[in-house]
Amino acid sequence: MKAQIIDGKAIASQEKAKIRKEAELFNEKYGRQVGLAVIIVGEDPASKIYVSNKIKACEETGIRSFSYRLPESVSDQDVINLIEELNKNEAVDGLLVQVPLPKHLNEQKILSHITVDKDVDGFCATNVGNLLLSRECNKACTPAGIITLIESTGVDICGKRAVVIGRSNTVGKPVALMLLEKNATVTVCHSKSKNLADICKTADILVCAVGKKHIVTADMVKDGAIVIDVGMNRVDGKLYGDVDFDNVSEVASYITPVPGGVGPMTVTMLLNNTVKVAYRGK
Ligand code: NAP
Numbered sequence: 667m668k669a670q671i672i673d674g675k676a677i678a679s680q681e682k683a684k685i686r687k688e689a690e691l692f693n694e695k696y697g698r699q700v701g702l703a704v705i706i707v708g709e710d711p712a713s714k715i716y717v718s719n720k721i722k723a724c725e726e727t728g729i730r731s732f733s734y735r736l737p738e739s740v741s742d743q744d745v746i747n748l749i750e751e752l753n754k755n756e757a758v759d760g761l762l763v764q765v766p767l768p769k770h771l772n773e774q775k776i777l778s779h780i781t782v783d784k785d786v787d788g789f790c791a792t793n794v795g796n797l798l799l800s801r802e803c804n805k806a807c808t809p810a811g812i813i814t815l816i817e818s819t820g821v822d823i824c825g826k827r828a829v830v831i832g833r834s835n836t837v838g839k840p841v842a843l844m845l846l847e848k849n850a851t852v853t854v855c856h857s858k859s860k861n862l863a864d865i866c867k868t869a870d871i872l873v874c875a876v877g878k879k880h881i882v883t884a885d886m887v888k889d890g891a892i893v894i895d896v897g898m899n900r901v902d903g904k905l906y907g908d909v910d911f912d913n914v915s916e917v918a919s920y921i922t923p924v925p926g927g928v929g930p931m932t933v934t935m936l937l938n939n940t941v942k943v944a945y946r947g948k
Pocket of ligand 1: 808831832833834835836837838855856857858859862875876877878881896897898899928929930932
C-alpha cells in the first residue's frame with residue numbers, strides 16, 4: 667500500500683484534548699462550564715445513538731450537556747418554545763436539534779428558531795451566508811472536520827486543485843466553500859456531472875460525499891492525490907465508504923478509512939464550535 671492513512675480517530679482525540687483545555691480555562695476564568703443543549707424528538711434509533719455520542723463527547727471534554735427528549739407527539743410550537751427558552755439560557759452556548767425530525771414536524775421552520783450564535787451545527791442560512799462571505803461564523807461540522815484532516819497531512823491546500831463529489835447543503839457545498847477559502851481551485855460534481863472520472867483524475871485533493879459504495883475507483887484518482895471519503899454505506903451489516911479503499915490506496919498519497927476517518931471528526935468539530943461560541947460571547 668502506497669498511501670498513508672489519515673487516522674481520524676487519533677486526530678479527533680488530539681483535537682478533543684485541546685478542546686478540553688480550552689473548556690477548563692473557560693470554567694476557571696468565567697466560573698461556569700461551557701454548555702451544549704441537545705434536543706431529540708421521538709425514538710429514531712440512529713438519532714438516539716448520535717445524541718448519546720454527543721453527550722459522551724461533552725463529558726470527555728468538560729462541556730456541560732443539557733439533553734431534552736421530547737415525545738414523537740409534540741407540535742412544532744412545543745419544540746419552538748423549548749428552543750426560545752434555550753436561546754435565552756445563558757448556561758447554554760450551543761444548541762442543536764437532532765435531525766431528521768418526525769415527518770409531521772416542519773424541520774426548516776423549527777431549526778430557523780435557533781439563534782445564529784448558538785447554531786453550532788452551522789446549518790442556518792446566516793451561518794451558511796457568512797461562510798460564503800468569508801466572515802467569522804459557526805462552520806458546519808463534517809466539512810470543518812474534513813479541512814482539519816487535510817491540514818493534518820501538512821500539505822498546503824493553497825493552489826491545489828480540489829474536486830468535491832456531492833453538493834449537499836450539509837457536506838458538499840460547505841466543504842467546497844471552505845476549500846475555496848483556503849485558496850484551492852475547486853470543482854463540484856454531482857449526479858448530473860458528465861465525465862466524472864476525468865474530472866476526478868485532475869484532483870490533488872478529492873473529497874467524496876455521495877453515499878454510494880465504491881463510486882470512486884483507482885482509475886479515477888491522480889497519482890499522489892489526497893482522498894477524503896465521507897461516505898457511510900451499510901451493506902450486509904458492514905460499513906463501506908464511497909471510495910474503493912484497497913485499490914485507491916495504491917495510487918493516493920493520503921487516504922481516510924471508513925470507519926475511522928471523517929466520522930470521528932464531526933462530533934469533535936461540534937464541541938469545537940461550542941467552545942468558540944462561549945468565548946465569543948465574552
Ligand atoms: P446527500 O444529501 O444524499 O447528497 C449526495 C450528493 O451526491 C448529491 O449532491 C448527489 O447529486 C451526489 N450524487 C449522487 N449520485 C452521484 C453520482 N452517481 N455521481 C456524482 N454525484 C452523485 O448526501 P450527504 O448528506 O452529503 O452525505 C453523503 C455521504 O456522506 C452519505 O453516505 C452520508 O452518510 C455521509 N455522511 C457522513 C458524515 C460523517 O460524519 N462521516 C456526515 C454526513 C454525511 P445531486 O445533488 O445531483 O442529487
